[in-house]
Amino acid sequence: MTSFIEASDWQGRSDPEDGDESIRWHQRVVTRAGADKQAQSGLIGFASDAGVARNKGRIGAAQGPFVLRDQLRNLAWHGGNRQVVDFGTVTVDEGRLEAGQTALATAVSRALPKVSRLLVVGGGHETAWGTFRGLVQAFDPAATRIGIINLDAHFDLRKVGEQGPSSGTPFYQMAEQLGADNFHYCCLGVSRTSNTSALFQRADDLGVSYMEDWQMQPDRMSDIKQRLRTFCQNLDLIYLTIDLDVLPHYQAPGVSAPAARGVPLVVVEEIIDEILSIVPSLRQGMPVVEMCELNPIYDVSGMTARTAALLANTLLCSRTLT
Secondary structure (H helix, E strand, C coil), X not given: XXXXXXXXXXXXXXXXXXXXXXXXXXXXXXXXXXXXXXXXXXXXXXXXXXXXXXXXXXCCHHHHHHHHHHHHCCCECCCCCCEEEEEEEEEECCCCHHHHHHHHHHHXXXXXXXXXXXXXXXXXXXXXXXXXXXXXXXXXXXXXXXXXXXXXXXXXXXXXXXCECCCCCXXXXXXXXXXXXXXXXXXXXXXXXXXXXXXXXXHHHCCCEEEEHHHCCHHHHHHHHHHHHHHHCCCCXXXXXXXXXXXXXXXXCCCCCXXXXXXXXXXXXXXXXXXXXXXXXXXXXXXXXXXXXXXXXXXXXXXXXXXXXXXXXXXXXXXXXX
């Protein structure tokens, strides 16, 4: 079955002795009931291990949304007077992934009109199929050129097998729904040893723009930025999804499949900055972003959660939000 956990009030450290500007995240997060017109960012959790289990990965990511919230609550707030609305968490029980993805799609489509940017936190990368379905309910793909940017060690272009959709199938599912001519997909950080030749061939057949992890090093930033700018030409909207396994294993040990090489955090941050600089030129901007595969069971010293919180803070406190 699928259930929904309503958001509770965030609690955390307060520093009244430092004055009115000593604000932390927990002081700017509100639940749906407390939201007002200043609420320009939102957050939804998707507590699911089902897709990772079907894809034969390490389970544990279902706790990711709750651990990320815990890491965010005491971060210093630099987002001005805006608020973040916590819309709660969709949970997947007994492996009923498809029902959970449908519930997530509904939650995303209802939240998007209320905020300028929504962060969806998984769960495994099966989260992406639910997020995407919610996005296209809010933005008709027949009238909106949607660009999908995935920072990931994996293409996640597997075909749906007998076991059903998994964390490895969401972008193939998107391609099937959109059709090849309308499938605008850029995957950055691909590991050649983690993707079979069949997946590379499928990416080529679908016209996917991609760069491998070895290409995504600090001395190649100009090439990476040019790839992003070329990809974003003529788009109306960017949907950014980040699988934390794109990072090196020492930066993100707590994921389903840790990366032997990975993409350095400084490069991931520069990519996000470049995307944020492109967003204002797009008709519909970047209404939804996503972060997946935070697995607290394997997260040594909480490093992965801390890294995820750093990236979430950048995405939701961005200068591109109005």
